[in-house]
Amino acid sequence: MNWLNSYFEIEAKGSSVRTEILAGLATFLTMAYIIVVNPSILSKADMDFGAVFVATILAAVVGCSIMGWWAKWPVALAPGMGLNAFFAFGIVLGLKQPWEVALGAVFVSGVIFLILSLTGLREWVINSIPKSLKLGIGAGIGLFLAIIGLKNAGVVVDHPATLVGLGDVTGLPVILFAAGFAIMIVLDRLRVPGGIIIGILAVSIIGWVTGSADFQGVASLPPSLAPTLFKLDIAGALVATMIGVVFAFLFVDFFDTAGTLTSVANLANKIDADGNIDGVGRAVISDSVATIAGALFGTSNTTSYIESAAGIKEGGRTGLTAVVVSMLFLLCLVLAPLAQSIPAYATAAALVFVATFFIRNIVEIDWDDATEFAPAMLAAILMPLTFSIANGIAIGFITYAVVKVASGRVTETSPAVFLVAVLGVLHYVFG
Numbered sequence: 001m002n003w004l005n006s007y008f009e010i011e012a013k014g015s016s017v018r019t020e021i022l023a024g025l026a027t028f029l030t031m032a033y034i035i036v037v038n039p040s041i042l043s044k045a046d047m048d049f050g051a052v053f054v055a056t057i058l059a060a061v062v063g064c065s066i067m068g069w070w071a072k073w074p075v076a077l078a079p080g081m082g083l084n085a086f087f088a089f090g091i092v093l094g095l096k097q098p099w100e101v102a103l104g105a106v107f108v109s110g111v112i113f114l115i116l117s118l119t120g121l122r123e124w125v126i127n128s129i130p131k132s133l134k135l136g137i138g139a140g141i142g143l144f145l146a147i148i149g150l151k152n153a154g155v156v157v158d159h160p161a162t163l164v165g166l167g168d169v170t171g172l173p174v175i176l177f178a179a180g181f182a183i184m185i186v187l188d189r190l191r192v193p194g195g196i197i198i199g200i201l202a203v204s205i206i207g208w209v210t211g212s213a214d215f216q217g218v219a220s221l222p223p224s225l226a227p228t229l230f231k232l233d234i235a236g237a238l239v240a241t242m243i244g245v246v247f248a249f250l251f252v253d254f255f256d257t258a259g260t261l262t263s264v265a266n267l268a269n270k271i272d273a274d275g276n277i278d279g280v281g282r283a284v285i286s287d288s289v290a291t292i293a294g295a296l297f298g299t300s301n302t303t304s305y306i307e308s309a310a311g312i313k314e315g316g317r318t319g320l321t322a323v324v325v326s327m328l329f330l331l332c333l334v335l336a337p338l339a340q341s342i343p344a345y346a347t348a349a350a351l352v353f354v355a356t357f358f359i360r361n362i363v364e365i366d367w368d369d370a371t372e373f374a375p376a377m378l379a380a381i382l383m384p385l386t387f388s389i390a391n392g393i394a395i396g397f398i399t400y401a402v403v404k405v406a407s408g409r410v411t412e413t414s415p416a417v418f419l420v421a422v423l424g425v426l427h428y429v430f431g
Helices: 002-008 017-031 034-045 049-071 083-092 099-118 121-128 131-153 172-189 195-210 240-267 280-297 308-313 319-341 344-364 370-386 389-406 415-430
Strands: 077-079 156-159 163-166 302-304
Touching (some): 002 319, 017 195, 017 308, 017 319, 034 049, 034 077, 034 083, 034 319, 034 344, 049 077, 049 280, 049 302, 049 319, 077 280, 083 099, 083 131, 083 240, 083 389, 099 240, 099 280, 121 415, 131 156, 131 172, 131 240, 131 344, 131 370, 131 389, 172 195, 240 280, 240 302, 240 389, 240 415, 280 302, 370 389, 389 415
């Protein structure tokens, strides 16, 4: 234990090995749902469930290991919510692109992310994007997740006259979805670690007992990774029609990571006297490398999880917390039968609950300035209505740039905004 204390400077940061281990467990419990939810979503894109299950775990192991051992941050990583839904429903099912091409786009976005992380462009880009658009896009991702979750649960269904309508709310799947959603809310309010995974398992057990879901076992040898390993199509992702997709992946991953690291920096005592975040460069590089590795394994973008705050609140202050999370993820490789036994309405409850955390960002938008809140909300609304994060980002930026110019407030707008807006226009004209 002495070498761990020396390497991670555990005592110097006011922690202990025991505290770091417990913090890692707390973080893992709050984000373990991704092991089930991610392959459930990506399998809708005709990807092999078992292979994505393994890819999800390996991407998390790589990301957490690099973040822990090298960056020494108590932050855990795994394939991100929102981007996995965009991957499956927006690109593969929406744009009719093969999932191999979508993986190629994830890889390319990860490489660009890494380049930005290694240069001063990272700070320029982060500081150039208006706060209102960041918040609006975050809320839009939440709405996007929500409609997918409600659709998977049968709460929202197709309607020939109104496009969408209310499903059979008296059916057992919808009732169990509602029960799972309620459990997650209550456990979160009571600050119970792992509330999401507890809710998923609780309604799944009821489903297995009642026969509305098929129980396939708990453990077995890990599934083969071969169906997705190195299957990405990088060349297919570099065509003009995929520029918007690559940018959407990059934008959301980049700012999700920046927002998460900024949020947890205060909790982890990583802000110096001048207000700078200690070691943020290594943390961002860890995130970008994890996305590249995840694409090679066969999953959508890997990103830093805000759920890491759970471990930090438990006292985690060093990279050992992230290392513990990586080891716990690795142990889950043998749980594929259990993951495949989880019914859609159980994971749908998790999707909608996680969505609420994204949506609450809108409270910080400047509601006194229409040139700020209108483009932000347009971006948010368009994501679920067009089933595309990329559309929301592109049209949000275009609108923001136009209204700032038209209202004579060009000086308030950075060159980065106009660059993104022009790229958006070119995407719709030539895409």
